Amino acid sequence: MTSFELGLAGFPDAAPLPGLIGGLLIGLAAALMLLGAGRIAGVSGIAARAFGLADSSLPRLGAWAFVIGLPLGAFLVMSQTDAPTPGFASPVVLVIAGLIVGIGTRIGSGCTSGHGVCGMSRLSQRSLVAVATFMITGFATVAVMNALSITVLP
Amino acid sequence: MMRATLVPLASGTIFGAGLTIGGMTDPARVRGFLDLFGAWDPTLAFVMGGAVLVMALAWAVQRRMQRPAFAEGFSLPDRNDLTPRLVGGSALFGVGWGIAGLCPGPGFAALAIAPVSAAIFVAAMLAGMLLVRLMEGRG
Numbered sequence: 001m002t003s004f005e006l007g008l009a010g011f012p013d014a015a016p017l018p019g020l021i022g023g024l025l026i027g028l029a030a031a032l033m034l035l036g037a038g039r040i041a042g043v044s045g046i047a048a049r050a051f052g053l054a055d056s057s058l059p060r061l062g063a064w065a066f067v068i069g070l071p072l073g074a075f076l077v078m079s080q081t082d083a084p085t086p087g088f089a090s091p092v093v094l095v096i097a098g099l100i101v102g103i104g105t106r107i108g109s110g111c112t113s114g115h116g117v118c119g120m121s122r123l124s125q126r127s128l129v130a131v132a133t134f135m136i137t138g139f140a141t142v143a144v145m146n147a148l149s150i151t152v153l154p
Numbered sequence: 155m156m157r158a159t160l161v162p163l164a165s166g167t168i169f170g171a172g173l174t175i176g177g178m179t180d181p182a183r184v185r186g187f188l189d190l191f192g193a194w195d196p197t198l199a200f201v202m203g204g205a206v207l208v209m210a211l212a213w214a215v216q217r218r219m220q221r222p223a224f225a226e227g228f229s230l231p232d233r234n235d236l237t238p239r240l241v242g243g244s245a246l247f248g249v250g251w252g253i254a255g256l257c258p259g260p261g262f263a264a265l266a267i268a269p270v271s272a273a274i275f276v277a278a279m280l281a282g283m284l285l286v287r288l289m290e291g292r293g
Contacts, residue, residue, distance in 0.1 A: 011196055013186060015177055019197040022176020023204025029169035030205065031212035036161040038222030039229055041169060043258040044283075046162075053283045057229050062162040069166020070259060071266035076167070077174040078267055086180035088264070088271035089254040098261070098275040100250030102282020105258060108243025109231075112257045113169075115244070116202060121209035125234055133241050134248030141252025142188040152254060153182050 030117050037062065042114020043070070044105035054106070087154035108134070157224045170263040176201040179264045181255030188252050 008014040033041035039058060048054035050063035088094065105111045108130055110119065115134075119127020145152070177183040177197050186195030221227050251257050256264070256275050264272035 008196065011194065013183075013193065013195045013197075015183075015197050016200045019176045019200030020204045022172045022174070022178065023201035023206075024208055025168055025172030025175065025204075026201065027172075027205035027208025027212070029165045029167075029172060030209050031215075032161060032168065033165040034209075034212050034216055034222070035219065036165070036222055036224045037158075038225045038227055040231060041165055043169075043262065047258055047262065047280070048283050051280055051283070053280065053287050059158050062158050065159045066162035066166035066169075067262055069163045069168075070170035070173070070262040071264075071272075072163075073167040073170025073172070074174040074179055074263035075170075075266035077171045085268060086182060088181055088256075088268050088275075091271075091274050094254055094256075094271060094275040095278040097250045097254030097256065098278025099282040099285075100246055100253065101257060101261075101275075102250075102279035102284075103286055104243050104245070104247030104250055104282075105279075106243065106283050106286040107239050108245075108247055109240060110244075111247060111259070112202075112251075113259050117205040117209055119231075120202075121206045122213050124231070126231075126236060126240055129236055130240055130244040133244035134251060137245045137248030138188045138252040139190045141249045142185055143191050145253070146189065146192055153185065 026113075026117060027121075030113070033066075034118070040114055040118045041066070042110050042118060043067075044102075044111040045109075045114055048106065089152040093152045104134075161224050169259065170266075172201075172205070173260050173263045174267070176204075179260045179267055181260075183255075184257075184260070185252070185255035188255070 008016045030041040033039055046063045046066050049056040049058050050067045115127040115130040120131055173179055178201060183197055187198035261272060261275045
C-alpha cells in the first residue's frame with residue numbers, strides 16, 4: 001500500500017489518498033445497499049439483526065450476508081498487500097470497549113456507518129446530532145486517556 | 155432469495171475493502187484521528203468525506219426512484235426527533251470507540267486481519283447489544 005501513500009503537509013502520519021479511495025468505496029457500498037436493497041448500510045443495526053438482537057424487516061439472511069462481506073472485503077485487500085498487521089488493544093480493553101460500543105450503538109440507534117455515512121449525507125437531524133456527540137466524546141476519551149498516560153495499543 | 159442475499163454480500167464486501175484501504179481497520183489510525191489535541195491524523199476525515207460524497211449523490215438518485223433496483227420497496231428511517239436516548243447512546247458509543255479505536259464495521263472487518271482481537275471485540279459488542287435488548291424487556 002506504501003506505493004500510493006501521499007503525504008499531507010503538517011501531518012506526517014496521514015494517508016489522505018488511501019483514505020479518500022477507501023471512503024469512496026464505503027460510499028459505493030452504502031449506495032448499493034440503498035439503491036439496490038432499499039436500506040441503510042448501518043453496521044450496528046445490521047449486525048444486531050443478523051444475531052437476532054434487533055427487530056427489522058431486513059431478511060436475516062441478507063443481514064448475515066452483509067456481515068460476512070465485511071471480513072471478506074478486508075481479506076481481499078490484505079491478500080494484495082504486504083502491509084504489517086496493525087496492533088490491537090489487549091483483551092480486557094477490547095471487552096470493555098466492545099461492551100460500551102454495543103450498548104451505545106443500540107441505545108443511540110446507529111454508529112459511524114448508519115449515522116455517519118448514511119445519515120449525514122441525507123442531512124438527517126438525528127444523525128448530525130449523533131455524529132457530533134460521538135465525535136466529541138471520542139475526542140474527549142482519547143484526550144483524557146492521553147492526559148492520564150493510559151496507552152492501550154502496542 | 156438469491157438477490158436478497160447477493161446485494162448485501164456485495165455491499166458488505168466493498169464496505170470491508172473500503173474500510174481496510176482507508177486504514178480504518180488500524181486502531182492506531184482511528185485513535186490518531188480522535189487525538190485532536192495531540193498528534194492528530196486527519197485520515198478518517200478523508201474516509202468520511204469520500205463516503206458522504208458518494209452517498210449524497212445516492213440520496214439524490216434515491217429520491218427519483220419508485221423502488222430499489224432489487225427489492226420490493228424502500229425501508230428507511232423516518233424519525234426526526236432528538237431524544238436523550240439518541241444523545242446518551244451516541245455519547246457512550248464515542249467513549250467505547252475512543253478507548254480501543256474500533257467501531258462496529260472495522261470490528262467485523264478486522265476478523266480477517268487480527269481474528270482473536272477482533273472476535274473478542276465483536277463478542278463483547280454483541281453482549282452489549284444483548285444487554286440493551288434484555289433491559290428493554292424484549293429478550
